[in-house]
Amino acid sequence: MTAAQPAALPAALGIDPDTVKGFLHPEEGARLYELARTLAPAGPCLEVGSYCGKSTLYLGAGCRDAGRLLFAVDHHRGSEEHQPGEEYHDPELVDPASGRFDSLRAFRDTLARADLEQTVVPLVTSSALAARHWNTPLALVFIDGGHSREAALTDYRCWAAHVQPGGVLAIHDLFPDPAEGGQAPIEIYRLALASGLFRELPGTRTLGVLERL
Ligand code: SAH
Ligand code: MG
Numbered sequence: 065m066t067a068a069q070p071a072a073l074p075a076a077l078g079i080d081p082d083t084v085k086g087f088l089h090p091e092e093g094a095r096l097y098e099l100a101r102t103l104a105p106a107g108p109c110l111e112v113g114s115y116c117g118k119s120t121l122y123l124g125a126g127c128r129d130a131g132r133l134l135f136a137v138d139h140h141r142g143s144e145e146h147q148p149g150e151e152y153h154d155p156e157l158v159d160p161a162s163g164r165f166d167s168l169r170a171f172r173d174t175l176a177r178a179d180l181e182q183t184v185v186p187l188v189t190s191s192a193l194a195a196r197h198w199n200t201p202l203a204l205v206f207i208d209g210g211h212s213r214e215a216a217l218t219d220y221r222c223w224a225a226h227v228q229p230g231g232v233l234a235i236h237d238l239f240p241d242p243a244e245g246g247q248a249p250i251e252i253y254r255l256a257l258a259s260g261l262f263r264e265l266p267g268t269r270t271l272g273v274l275e276r277l
Contacts, residue, residue, distance in 0.1 A: 076125050078178045085154065085170060086118025087208075092236070093122040095268040096206065099232055100126025100134070103203040107132070107228055110202050112191045112219050113209035114138040115167050116157075117174030119236075123206060124180040132203075134180075137187045137194045140168040143210045191215075195222035202226045207252070208236035216248035224256055227276040233262060238272045245270075 081093060088096075100109050100123045109127055114120045114136045127134040142165040145152040159166040168188060175181050187194045191209055205223045209215055227233045235253045239245030253272045256262045262274035 076129055077121060078125070079121070079174075081118060081121055083177075084118045084121055084174050085116040085157075087115070087152075088118045088122075088236070089269050092268050092271045093119065095271055095273070096234065097122040097126040099204055099234060099273070100124075101129050102126075103232055104130035104132035104134075105203075106230065107201055107203035108135060109133070109204040109206070110135040110137065110223065110226075111206040111208065112137045112223060113143075113207070113236075114140075114171055114186070116170040117178075119206060119208060120171070120180070120184055121174060121178050123204075124175075124178065124184045128180065128183040132183075134184045135187055135194075136171075136184050137189070137191055138167070138171070138209070139190050140171065140188055141165055142167065143215070144212060191219050191222055198222075198226060200226070201228035201231070203228060203231045204234065205232070206234045206236070207249070211237065211246045211248050213248045213251065216252045220252035220255060224252075224259075224261075227262075229276050231276045232265070233274045233276065235272045235274075236270060238267065238270050 104127045111123055120136050124134050157167050175184055205227050207219045209219050224233055235249050237249040238253055256274050262276055265273040265275050267273055
């Protein structure tokens with residue numbers, strides 16, 4: 065992957081991305097904004113893995129500026145690494161009433177603060193369930209859900225086929241060097257390339273970008 069030109073930072077975000085918990089570099093966010101804004105006129109966009117809405121903020125702003133919608137799939141129960149005792153656990157995201165991890169309240173707060181409630185359609189369920197009756201071609205699919213091999217493969221199988229020709233499949237957390245991070249995201253990136261259905265566009269940091277032929 066070659067480095068892309070850093071996209072101009074979106075003035076239209078409405079809120080400071082630093083006020084949203086999450087796992088996305090501002091340059092990756094700016095790229096997502098630019099992709100959504102340019103691709104969304106051709107159809108709706110969809111992300112898998114919203115967490116507290118940091119990526120949603122950028123993608124949603126791009127969709128709003130294009131007058132289109134973003135579907136945001138997340139069961140909001142966290143990935144493996146967000147569970148109590150795991151590396152990325154955040155105790156502030158445990159619902160005191162149920163004792164369970166729950167990022168939905170924080171996510172809704174982000175949508176409200178960023179004025180995205182008329183742009184983002186939350187699908188509070190697993191990727192597999194959300195995909196079961198899905199039949200709508202998508203201009204952009206952003207995969208940033210569970211990072212186990214099984215979760216990443218499921219996301220790839222569920223959503224890659226819905227990217228319409230000319231659309232983009234973007235995958236987060238690509239680490240060519242296994243010492244730097246888990247290999248499941250880059251494995252599905254390579255699967256997509258090997259399918260012959262996509263061609264590589266320049267990536268941004270750990271964000272891989274594939275165009276559907
Ligand atoms: N894009 C976010 C980070 C996502 S973290 C950001 O910009 O900060 C990964 C998210 O994927 C978590 O919120 C977790 O709940 C969700 N997730 C993990 N496995 C999932 C699955 N099978 N279906 C739906 N969501 C899932
Ligand atoms: Mg990620």
